Amino acid sequence: MKKIKIVHVLHSVGGVDVSLRQILHNLDTENFENIVIHGDSDTDKEFVNKDSKPLVHYLLPIYREISLLNDLSSILKAWKIIRKEKPDLIHSHSTKGGVIGRIAGFLTGTKVLHTPQAFSFLSAESKIKEYVFLKIEKLLSKGNTVLLASSQSELNRAIREVGFPKNKTDLFNNAIEPIEKIFDLSIPKTWPDQYLCTVGRPCYQKNIEELIQVLYELNKNVDIHLVILGLGHHADHIKQVENLITKLNLKDKVTLLNWTTREDVLNIISKSKLYLSTARYEGLPYSIIESLALAIPCVVSDCDGNRDLITNDYNGYCIKENKTLEFSNKIGVLLQDEKLYDEFSKNAKNTFEDGHNIYKKIKDLESIYRDQLK
Template structure:
């Protein structure tokens, strides 16, 4: 099977998603048409993460983040020129909202029928602007009229699309089992609360900072943000350590040292940071939002929270009852293998490509 992936944000979680599909579908050939986010990672570095024999990369030079009529029109026609060469492939998989909108329009022009759009975080769930939400909703509705199947990465994300009037199904994101990786400097006396991802408004670093400030009088409690981003300056609490962008093994090393995983996101698709933490046997304290709510099994692998005070209470529970970390973490790990498994996820996408 020959599969074309169209990826505007060639960085962070979307890269993890496409890389997992490529690695778990070794019998197939993948063509990755991609943009670039050099502030996160140069495309040459991203490409090194993929098995070279299975993948052909094509740089989508005009693709960029944000809405811009002139630049997006240029990107549209560049994508048309590229996809015109591959109209006889078995499937086109569009990743993220920008690729989903432009890609579905181009596929309609080229009469490509087997098209899948995976939002990886519905853009109309943004909370910082009512106008943005309205614009993104209209763009999703227009994009849906171009055709293709909407396949979300979690049940709650698919429900959000159906509530918008768009038929959608879902295939859970998945991760692979990993062994804990710890340096010699690992300090077992530290109680470390970690998050992994870009520092941007969607992840609500302000809320992360406010939670951290509640624990300034606890010298053994440390907060770690694994990643970087434009809103880095929001994380001002002195008990927060920002790692900057790390390679995959180093991310897992940081997660291995964590006592528990905290998400403050306003919405998610289904976070790979959370899934990696689960695979490393970490209990979870997650904001009660789309994407996050699909992962928590109350009293078994963690909790959801609706307020900063509630999150702090949950963290204090684990600080005062450290024996619960292992029990909850163990259930997180087993849940990954049964419900959030990378091989199963890739197999389900292969079925979706064929029908």
């Protein structure tokens, strides 16, 4: 039987990179062939399939920032690659991957599955940018494109705000392999043993400033440390975060860490008391899925993605945006009630096994790929 050939197009950083690698590691190699088109400076780690064999990949000038020259160059080069490779399907991931993949799909007549991992217009800090980004999403939703959402919230938003017809949407929740081993840290441990953690660069989306305010309130009653992982690329709010830490006299209560290996991230999450997120929006965040897999309860903001994973009074708490005192109080409850903590921990692991174990879920994605070619 002829293999189904899929070209994946993406800016391969953060959760988007994790998402594709988890898919490639688990797709049936007897029935699927994968090719990757990604940015020339986003990752130097090769992409491999289920049999640990390197995949054909192409490098293009795909960057987070908008650049007419680079973006046009990427579209033209992607068009040429797709004409050459003749895939059965394009699967685009991320905002920039979606722009390039969908336009190249239109030019070549190739069907496109698009997974936003959070829509671009949600990142806009001004109404004008939000309007422009939403218009672009609406335009690119036309034609031979099907929205493959990473969460139910993302799917609902695609229909309600972007305008995708319901029959041109599908759902594959982000999923990962079970975490069977925790590796030693490759970086020095400079923080105390009792700590909370979050993963996310200081930026508009992650809203780390709110998390610092939560920590300030929390430390009025509980002596606890916060580890923030993810400084580095696109951390455009780092100065605001550092200034707020200084203003609130929290320098000895916060550790800021640069991007490090996924193994280090899992180590730090696994030893944390709780995982926290004050994000304004998400697709379906891998750091929370990883926390659930590690049986770590979570206290998070009630936004797209977060609310799909965390259920109040079951595996954590979902708090409305800017409810700083409530956020702080719920953390305090879990830190002080050992019985409740243990119950939430068990439920966290069950949430992962029931909905986000890719060993159990990969067949669903394989069926989605096949269905798009009928």
